[in-house]
Amino acid sequence: MALIDSSYTHRDGETRGIGYRRWVIAQATLTACLKVKGMRWVVWTCWIYALLQGVFLFGFGQLMVENSAVSDFITEDLDLFKSFAPMFREWAADNPRIAIGMTYNMFFYLFTGAIVSSLTLSLVALGMAIPRLITSDLSSRAITIYSSKAVSRFDYCLGKFAGVLLLLTLTWLGPTLATWMMGNLMAPEVSFFWHTAPALLHSVAFVGLGMVILGLMALGISAMTSSPRMATAHWVGLLLMGVVLSGIGMGSKNYWLQYLSFWFDLELLQRSIFDIGGDFKELGDKYPGFTEMGLIKTIKTRLALTAENVSAALACLSFLCAGALVILYKKVKPE
Amino acid sequence: MSTVPVIQATELSRWYGIVMGLNNISFDIGPGLTGLVGPNGAGKSTLIKIITGQLRPSDGALTVFGVQPWNNPDVLREIGFCPEDDALPDRLKARTWLRGMAMLSGIAPSAAPDHVDAILDRVKLDRVHWEKPLGQFSKGMRQRVKLAQALLHHPRLLVLDEPMNGLDPMGRQEVQRILKQLAAEGTTVLISSHILHELEALCPEILILNWGRVIASGSQLALQRRLQGTEANLHIRCSDPARFTRILFEADLLLGFDSTGNDGDDGNEGGLDLRVKDPQRFSDSLVDLLTDNNIALHELRSRDRSLHDIFEKMTE
Numbered sequence: 001m002a003l004i005d006s007s008y009t010h011r012d013g014e015t016r017g018i019g020y021r022r023w024v025i026a027q028a029t030l031t032a033c034l035k036v037k038g039m040r041w042v043v044w045t046c047w048i049y050a051l052l053q054g055v056f057l058f059g060f061g062q063l064m065v066e067n068s069a070v071s072d073f074i075t076e077d078l079d080l081f082k083s084f085a086p087m088f089r090e091w092a093a094d095n096p097r098i099a100i101g102m103t104y105n106m107f108f109y110l111f112t113g114a115i116v117s118s119l120t121l122s123l124v125a126l127g128m129a130i131p132r133l134i135t136s137d138l139s140s141r142a143i144t145i146y147s148s149k150a151v152s153r154f155d156y157c158l159g160k161f162a163g164v165l166l167l168l169t170l171t172w173l174g175p176t177l178a179t180w181m182m183g184n185l186m187a188p189e190v191s192f193f194w195h196t197a198p199a200l201l202h203s204v205a206f207v208g209l210g211m212v213i214l215g216l217m218a219l220g221i222s223a224m225t226s227s228p229r230m231a232t233a234h235w236v237g238l239l240l241m242g243v244v245l246s247g248i249g250m251g252s253k254n255y256w257l258q259y260l261s262f263w264f265d266l267e268l269l270q271r272s273i274f275d276i277g278g279d280f281k282e283l284g285d286k287y288p289g290f291t292e293m294g295l296i297k298t299i300k301t302r303l304a305l306t307a308e309n310v311s312a313a314l315a316c317l318s319f320l321c322a323g324a325l326v327i328l329y330k331k332v333k334p335e
Numbered sequence: 336m337s338t339v340p341v342i343q344a345t346e347l348s349r350w351y352g353i354v355m356g357l358n359n360i361s362f363d364i365g366p367g368l369t370g371l372v373g374p375n376g377a378g379k380s381t382l383i384k385i386i387t388g389q390l391r392p393s394d395g396a397l398t399v400f401g402v403q404p405w406n407n408p409d410v411l412r413e414i415g416f417c418p419e420d421d422a423l424p425d426r427l428k429a430r431t432w433l434r435g436m437a438m439l440s441g442i443a444p445s446a447a448p449d450h451v452d453a454i455l456d457r458v459k460l461d462r463v464h465w466e467k468p469l470g471q472f473s474k475g476m477r478q479r480v481k482l483a484q485a486l487l488h489h490p491r492l493l494v495l496d497e498p499m500n501g502l503d504p505m506g507r508q509e510v511q512r513i514l515k516q517l518a519a520e521g522t523t524v525l526i527s528s529h530i531l532h533e534l535e536a537l538c539p540e541i542l543i544l545n546w547g548r549v550i551a552s553g554s555q556l557a558l559q560r561r562l563q564g565t566e567a568n569l570h571i572r573c574s575d576p577a578r579f580t581r582i583l584f585e586a587d588l589l590l591g592f593d594s595t596g597n598d599g600d601d602g603n604e605g606g607l608d609l610r611v612k613d614p615q616r617f618s619d620s621l622v623d624l625l626t627d628n629n630i631a632l633h634e635l636r637s638r639d640r641s642l643h644d645i646f647e648k649m650t651e
Contacts, residue, residue, distance in 0.1 A: 015441035015488075018408060024438040035426075141422040145484060148387045148416035149439050150408035333389070 021151050022159040029163025032136070033129040042125045043170050046118050050175030050182075053111050057183030060103065064092050065188045096195045098286060102279045104183070104199040112176055112203050113270040119210065122172040123263075126218045127235045129167055131228030133160055133219055134332060138226035147333070157219065157328050164215040173207045199274075206273045210266055213317050217262065220324025223331040239263070256312075262320055265313035272310045276303045341365055341492055341523040342386060346395035349381050356381035358547035359395065364525060368518045370538035371527040372646055377544040379527045380419070383496055386525070387416040399492060412441065415490030417481045419497040419527075425470030429460065429480050432469060433487065440488035454483045459509050474501030482510065492523045499530050511537050531643045543646060551645070558645050566590060567614040568644070572634035576605045579630050583609070586624065588617050608638065 033039060062070035063085045075082045091099035113119045137143040146156060180200045184192045221234045242261025249257030258264045271277075280300045284292075342364035349356040357378045373379045384390035385397050388404035388411050396403065404410045424432060430451055437447040455465060458479040464472065469480065478501050485493060495514075499507050514524050514537060528534050534541070541558060543551040551558050573579050576594065583589040588611055595606035611617045625632055638644070 014443055014446075015412065016443060017441070021439055021441060024435065028435050136424060136426075140424045141418075141420045142424050144389070144418045144420055144422045145416065145436070145481075146439070147389050148411065148414065148418075149436070150412040150441065151439065152406050152408060155408070 018151070018155055021149075022155050022162060025151070025156060025159025026162035026166060029133060029160050030166045032132040033125075033163070033167050036128045036132055039125065039128050042121055042128065046121050046125075046171045046175045047178070049118060049121070050179045053107075053175075053179040054182030054186070057104075057107065057179065058186040060107070061183065061187040061192065063088055064100075068188075095286060096191065098283060100192060100195040101198055102283065104196040105202060105274055105279060106276070108176070108180070108199045108203045109270065109274045109276060111179060112172075112207055113210075113267055118172045118175050119266070122168055122214065123239065125167060125171045126164070126214060127232060127239075129164070130218055130222045130231045130235050133164065133222035134328075135222045135226060135228050135231040138223070138331070139228065143332070153332055157332055160219055161215055164218055165211055168211040168215060173204070173211065176203050176207055202274045206270045209269065209273070213262070213266070213321055216321045216324040220327040223327050259312050259316045262317060265317045268305065268309050268313035269317065271303055271305050277305050340398075340401075342397070342399050342525070343401075344382075344395070344397045347385070347392050347397050348394040349378075349385060349390060350393050355547045357385075357392075360544075360547070360549045361395075362542060362549050362552045364523070364542065365540070366518075366521065366523045367540060368514060368524045368526065368538040369540040369542060370534035371525055371542050371544070372531065372534065373544035376546075378547040379544055380496065381547075382544065383416075383494055383525075383527060386492075387411070387414055387494055412488065413491045415485035415488065415493045417485040417493075417495045417498055419500065421474075421477060423469045423472075423477055423480060426468060428466050428468055429455070429472070430465045433480070433483055436484045437487045442488065450487060451483075454486050457486065457513065458483045459506075475503060475506050478502055479506070482513075486517075490522065492525070493517060495524065495526045495528075497528055498526060499528060499533055507533060531646055535643075541645070555645065567611045567617070568638035569609045569611055570595070570606060570634070570636050570638050571609055571632070572606045573625075574631035574633070576607045578628065579624075580607060580609075582624055582628055582630075583611075586620065588612055588620070606634075 034043070059070060062068050063075075065071055066089060071085060075085050088099055088103075111117055134143075137146065143156075147153065151159070177200075180196065180203065184196060187193075217238075218235070221238070222231055224234055225231050242263050246258040246261035246264045249255050249259075277300075280303070340363040342362075344360055344362050347357055347360050360378075360382075371379050371382070381390065385392055386399060386404060388407060391405045398404075399410050400413060402410050404414065427435075430448075433451040433455070434447045437450050438444055442450055452465075455462075460476060460479045460483065464476060469477065472480065478498065482495070482498060485495070493514075498510060498514075502510060511533065514526070518524050526534060526538060535555065539554055541552065541555055542549060543558075571579075580589065580592050583592075589609060590612050591610040593608040595608055621635075624630075
């Protein structure tokens, strides 16, 4: 029988552990994504958008300061702000939790998930990145080589997932944190930091959860096919299908169709995390009649949420994530 | 000092649905160079995938350095694999991709560049190509990059699937030299190839698969001896070939013959290709037959020495 001395070692140099190898995959994934034509523009747009939001928050903070140059500039031509500014100032002195905290919560609700937000830009970024995630390894068959290295399928997927999270950190989480920081650093008072802490927590919770869900879905779609064009088409198709179905379902008897849009589900999840309904209730309790005013009432009604809504959205998102995991399990292998 | 076989298969089977990839095979592979031979569909690729941890056996066991490679990064760290597929990302530059592969193998980022340069030099990839995208590489150059990635982490076991594909004769010689050098340094090398004469020159040990079964394994010499137990092909040149053929038939030693033409001055000398029935009895009685019949022997050599012959006979 052929025998070998198993104590023989070939390389004396340090061999790093599995954490490092996963990090190498994540880093390589991010680098590959950033090399996609136009991706840097999307990332820059996200940060410019964050800067604009920061400027907006600065303006809001200045409304709290009587006779400040910025406040005067804002209220000079806009009647709405002219009447709101003194009220905000009064509220800020009387109840900063509502005047500052709740307003920031609403702003960050819009910044993180509205139609024109870093979420939308992140969806675009993912659409561009998907062919470079797993699809390219399948099409070049490089996955055969990767899987023969000392990384398991799980490690490979985990590394790829971390790479997607890094990309989404650049387009979504990072700009959100920067916006909050800018808003508070340029605020007239240090107390803004703790009054707006719930808005930050809500944003991080929603964006974090959203990153995990979108990251898994992107990986799943990327693993579905070895054709880069088909991978992008699947992503766009999923988005469009959601938009169309949610449009059909909105206000109709078949309202459940809306849940087939992951975008709609994410929005419900976001509303639940930001507890917008709770904010309106607190506002109504403090200032009876205020939440029954025209525009405020419309917004309140529109953003109302039931536990069933959230459960249905969570169920649909879980289903999509489970589907993505099944695709990864079935497709990420060298055979 | 503990000792274990490098690769050991015990009643190993792997099937794809109802199709049998490997059928209850057992073998040991030791250090040095071993050639894996078999016709298409013999189960070579399946076996290689199991050895490199990419497939799980359906039944039985296969161990590499004493442990199962499936889902086992510890043992995969000791294996270098050069697949037959053209498995390189076209967009990346050779050096960049290999650096990534080095880091994926656990080599520190600071050490990776030197490591990559040394390996690229070893596989003789011209330096002018190092910073070019892999998509611009010829088949032979890509083959060298694939070999380089397999060698990056200095594996103790190197598994190569058709490593000579696309290489020019000089490139093949270089690869053969590298592989021999690696084997001399203590690396176990398993090579699957269709180019049998190259395997013959390279691998003292051979594993032959057919229809998912091991039909022969061991040294080329041992396999040759085994075949000679039944019959042997010889080339002989003697003073009177026609008479000698008759004598051999009378002695019940000959299965068949083919005259290769007269090559003597008197027209009575010539070459014969003989198919001998019982090689051992033939060799025992040859001298007596020649001296008793006054026949001069000018040349005697075996025609059964090539791996191709072994392969053909084994897979017949």
